[in-house]
Amino acid sequence: MLNPLYGLDRRGLLCAAAAGVAGSMLPKGISLAGDPMSDKPVGFGKAKSVLIVLLSGGPSQLDTLDPKPDAPAEVRGEFSPISTTIPGVQVCEHLPKLAQQTDRWAIVRTLAHREHNHLLATHVALTGRPTPVPRGGSDLDRVETRNDFPNYASALDFIRPRTDGMPSGVSLPNYLIEGPLTWPGQHSGFLGAKHDPWQINGDPNDKDFRMQALSMREGVSTGRLQSRRQLLDKLNRGHSRLTGVETDSLRDQQNLAYGLLTSGKLTDAFEINRETDATRDRYGRNKFGQSLLLSKRMIEAGVPVVQATMGIVQTWDTHTDNWGKLKNTLLPQLDQGLAALTDDLTASGLMDETLLIVMGEFGRTPKVSTLPGQTIPGRDHWAHAYSGLFAGAGIQGGQVLGQTDGQAAYPVTNSWSPADICSTIFNALGVNSSATLMDPLNRPHHLLNGNVISNLYTGASA
Incomplete structure (x- = not known):
């Protein structure tokens, strides 16, 4: 059965099949002949950068942005709601700074898809596509492969390759790996390592934090590095008979490393210790707060996609x-970090050209439960309805899009999928709706595979 959340209806499937691209999930209203949209659709080209704040694991919508104080106790949980700057709209009591800054944010309460597994849902969230599962394989242990669809930074790098030594994407502060499992959706998938985002693995809150990978060894000047690069190019040309995925990948990584080493602008951006103590305190002296501060520096340096x-x-x-973790650590750090980030982006004018998205891969179950062998209750996975925050780059703050039922379980109004978030991101970056990616079988895939969430810009109810 086709997933209607991804915008591919029966008519769309027939059109795509006729064009030989049945796997591309063609969005409604888009044809291969051209872009039927106006020259400047709503929100088009408003953003120079996108910052995705990923809340890995999936925060509870009831305990954050969509509280249900009138629901039964086993649903509403332990927290009380507080008023916001939006009349009649409430959020969790442990988000007091956000409550006073909702004029900057659009709260979307009806994000939805159908993947309740962390790995599959993360791929969906970071690519806008369902995770491909090999024939005969299990979707429960599906991990990262080069058959994955590229994430947003990688796709942008393919569409708009850079030659200035700056990466199209930076992800921080860690790669999503747990034991033998590596979360899919974190790299360029079938586009190849050439388009992988730059991955930072380190704690920016550590007093000794610095990017060793962007530092040249003592005694190695830029001139000496260029001389070594020329020698390496000669060696590569001498081995031009060596071809294949591994060889091409190595050369791509060599080129990326050279560009990054010679990009002083990016190197300077990683010098988070240049920030004043007062600024670092505002973001919070913790891994997440300092990661947001470092992300701001990436945006200032001109990196278009930061995660x-x-x-x-x-x-x-x-x-x-659930409530202990949220109350004692997660919500206070999120509240403080986002407040400092939006304060600084607003003061510098970068908010006007930066699209901010805060989301998990899904939400949590309405009903509270206790796992076998445990005594402290929590909530399980839930992708039928969850909440996210959107701001900047022309988005109208001070609004709530979508409404869920009395238990925040299902949307009762329009819902939006990760495919719609994907289209919104690339539309904001000014990518034409007819842009396509080619997979290893030379099949085209439309990059904008959903519908732009136009209500974010128009303020129209949904």
Whole structure:
């Protein structure tokens, strides 16, 4: 059965099949003949950069942005709601700074898809596509492969390759790996390593934090590095008979490393210790707060797509001690960090050209439960309805889009999928709706595979 959340209806499937691209998930209203949209659709080209704040594990919508104080106790949970700057709209009591800054944010309460597994849902969230599962394979242990669809930074790098030594994407502060499992959706997938985002693995809150990978060894000047690069090019040309995926990948990584080493602008951006103590205190002296501060520096340096993950893998996966974890650590850090970030982006004028998105890969179950062998209750996985925050780059703050039922379980109004978020991101970056990616079988895939969430810009109810 086709997933209607991804915008591919029966008519769309027939059109795509006729064009030989049945796997591309062609969005409604888009044809291969051209772009039927106006020259400047709503929100088009408003953003120079996108910052995705990923809440890995999936935060509870009821305990954050969509509280239900009138629901039964086993649903509403332990927190009380507080008023916001939007009349009649409430959020969790442990988000007081956000409550006073909702004029900057659009709260979307009806994000939805159908993947309740962390790995599959993360791929969906970071690519806008369902995770491909090999024939005969299990979707429960599906991990990262080069058959994955490229994430947003990688796709942008393919569409708009850079030659200035700056990466199209930076992800921080850690890669999503747990034991033998590596979360899919974190790299360029079938586009190849050439388009991988630059991955930062380190704690910006550490007093000794610095990017060793962007530092040249003592005694190696830029001139000497260029001389070594020329020698390496000669060696590569001498081995031009060596071809294949591994060889091409190595050369791509060599080129990327050289560009990054000679890009003083990016190197300077990683010098987070240049920030004043007062600024660092405002963001919070913790891994997440300092990651947001470092992300701001990436945006200032001109990186178009930045992903900042709060915590490590599944930090928000609160099957147990849901309210303790949220109250004592997660919500206070999120509240403080986002307030400082939006304050600084607003003051510098960068908010006007930066699209901010705060989301998990899904939400949590309405009904509270206790896992076998545990005594402190929590909430399980839930992708039928969850909440996210959107701001900047022309988005109208001070509004709520979508409404869920009395238990925040299902949308009762329009819902939006990760495919729609994907289209919104690239539309904001000024990418034409007819842009396509080619997979290893030379099949075209439309990059904008959903519908732009136009209500974010128009303020129209949904």
